[in-house]
Amino acid sequence: MMAEQNVIQAVMPGEEDGLGVEAMIARSYERYYATGLYDRRYPKHNARSMAAILEVGGKARSILDFGCGDGRYTLPLLHTTQAHVYGYDICPMGLSGLKTRLTNENQLDRVTLVQGPVDDYTQGNPIDLAIIMFGVLGHVAGRANRIAILRRIRTLLQVEGEGRLVISVPNANRRFRTEQREHDALRIAGTPEKPALEAGDILYARDNDGERIELFYHLFTPETLSAELREAGFGDIVMRVESVLSESAVTRSRLCAAADALLYPVTPLALGYGILATARA
Numbered sequence: 001m002m003a004e005q006n007v008i009q010a011v012m013p014g015e016e017d018g019l020g021v022e023a024m025i026a027r028s029y030e031r032y033y034a035t036g037l038y039d040r041r042y043p044k045h046n047a048r049s050m051a052a053i054l055e056v057g058g059k060a061r062s063i064l065d066f067g068c069g070d071g072r073y074t075l076p077l078l079h080t081t082q083a084h085v086y087g088y089d090i091c092p093m094g095l096s097g098l099k100t101r102l103t104n105e106n107q108l109d110r111v112t113l114v115q116g117p118v119d120d121y122t123q124g125n126p127i128d129l130a131i132i133m134f135g136v137l138g139h140v141a142g143r144a145n146r147i148a149i150l151r152r153i154r155t156l157l158q159v160e161g162e163g164r165l166v167i168s169v170p171n172a173n174r175r176f177r178t179e180q181r182e183h184d185a186l187r188i189a190g191t192p193e194k195p196a197l198e199a200g201d202i203l204y205a206r207d208n209d210g211e212r213i214e215l216f217y218h219l220f221t222p223e224t225l226s227a228e229l230r231e232a233g234f235g236d237i238v239m240r241v242e243s244v245l246s247e248s249a250v251t252r253s254r255l256c257a258a259a260d261a262l263l264y265p266v267t268p269l270a271l272g273y274g275i276l277a278t279a280r281a
């Protein structure tokens with residue numbers, strides 16, 4: 001019953017601006033990681049996405065994992081590249097989970113964890129690969145705020161001249177259709193639920209044993225993702241389906257991963273569960 005649930009509220013009074021949403025997201029992810037729900041839903045990285053990262057950035061010397069969480073991609077990157085890896089996130093619990101996982105690693109000098117919110121994601125160091133994996137950018141409210149983040153990342157990449165970006169985002173054609181209809185209707189009626197003010201914005205919740213963890217999400221189409229990347233100055237944008245079945249299915253079940261591999265070649269970009277793009281700075 002709602003009344004008995006512990007609700008991590010999407011937006012607290014007075015937190016409707018971009019910064020307030022950032023604080024709310026950090027708070028919600030504290031619970032998402034602390035309850036173990038995130039790791040149960042997504043126990044490992046998406047193998048195909050990791051292959052796409054290595055395809056463009058396998059030889060990178062310095063990598064930013066923006067919104068690294070508890071390190072689903074940070075650790076595999078440490079294992080498969082020679083790069084220094086910067087893990088940036090606004091959620092202390094995600095970073096502390098990653099720190100725990102790193103205790104068994106013997107190449108700790110190749111990892112720097114940066115806790116946000118700050119504007120300098122790598123403590124002033126240039127990078128030649130940035131990854132923003134599995135919807136991180138979708139948690140940023142306001143197109144202008146997302147483009148500002150992409151521009152900051154591009155500036156870090158431009159120091160090297162050949163910088164590459166790999167990003168994956170939720171596909172509006174596949175995700176949260178009910179919530180999209182509800183928030184579209186509210187916006188059309190002139191009564192949007194803050195902070196879901198712009199087309200593609202929604203509020204949704206994850207349930208964990210009676211606790212509701214509420215989150216803001218901006219959903220993308222291939223066109224809107226491409227437009228935001230271009231506006232931030234990225235070029236050579238190549239998009240593909242991230243997975244056909246849900247991320248949770250393909251990272252939890254070998255059978256689902258095998259089914260996904262069969263469906264992948266015949267699934268058009270517009271119908272992927274997530275959209276993965278690579279781009280050049």
Ligand SMILES: C[S@@+](CC[C@H](N)C(=O)[O-])C[C@H]1O[C@@H](n2cnc3c(N)ncnc32)[C@H](O)[C@@H]1O
Nearest residue numbers: 029067068069072089090091094133134136139
């Ligand atoms: C869906 S998780 C993805 C985590 C990781 N990239 C992965 O694939 O498992 C989203 C992560 O983005 C982080 N995040 C959300 N908004 C952020 C922001 N504005 N800056 C940095 N990290 C952010 C959250 O704290 C959370 O750890």
